Amino acid sequence: MLPLLLILNEIADGISEREWALPATAFESDDSEIEFSGQISVRAEVRRDPGFLSIQISAMGPIVCSCARCLEVIADQVQAESSMVFEEGKDQDPSNPVWRAEEGAIDLSGDVRDILVLELPSKPLCRADCRGLCIGCGANLNQGACACRTDETDPRWAALRALRGPSPEAPDA
Ligand SMILES: [Zn+2]
Numbered sequence: 455m456l457p458l459l460l461i462l463n464e465i466a467d468g469i470s471e472r473e474w475a476l477p478a479t480a481f482e483s484d485d486s487e488i489e490f491s492g493q494i495s496v497r498a499e500v501r502r503d504p505g506f507l508s509i510q511i512s513a514m515g516p517i518v519c520s521c522a523r524c525l526e527v528i529a530d531q532v533q534a535e536s537s538m539v540f541e542e543g544k545d546q547d548p549s550n551p552v553w554r555a556e557e558g559a560i561d562l563s564g565d566v567r568d569i570l571v572l573e574l575p576s577k578p579l580c581r582a583d584c585r586g587l588c589i590g591c592g593a594n595l596n597q598g599a600c601a602c603r604t605d606e607t608d609p610r611w612a613a614l615r616a617l618r619g620p621s622p623e624a625p626d627a
């Protein structure tokens with residue numbers, strides 16, 4: 455992963471801004487189902503006070519994944535924001551986010567990746583009312599009814615359904 459560095463010497467007191475545009479390969483995810491693609495834009499608003507850095511990060515970028523119902527490839531976008539405070543000289547305490555003054559820089563890449571990954575859809579859909587695949591023949595039902603569907607409209611099935619009552623909606627809705 456490419457470093458996303460805030461060089462402390464370059465940060466003036468008060469508020470300043472930094473921007474980066476990184477290739478998606480810098481954010482490759484362990485989640486093989488969803489990949490970042492193209493370019494990730496990162497913006498940081500940095501406020502420097504004596505002994506502290508407060509950072510507001512926003513990041514956005516395109517992703518590619520498959521619809522959880524019909525498996526069509528989806529191009530989507532994720533956007534994430536976070537804020538964090540780094541305190542100078544507390545680098546002995548691992549529970550406290552710190553800036554390591556001796557290194558002269560803060561690497562934000564891990565933080566940016568984490569907040570983006572949190573925003574990845576757990577169950578991406580090509581559209582909210584995606585009809586998914588036919589469990590009988592595998593046809594993509596967004597593209598029209600399949601042969602199995604035609605069978606279901608057979609009056610004998612209709613009579614059977616009437617006996618059973620209304621059929622449940624899509625199981626994973
Ligand atoms: Zn779909």
Ligand SMILES: [Zn+2]
Pocket residue numbers: 588589590591592593600601602603
């Ligand atoms: Zn079918």
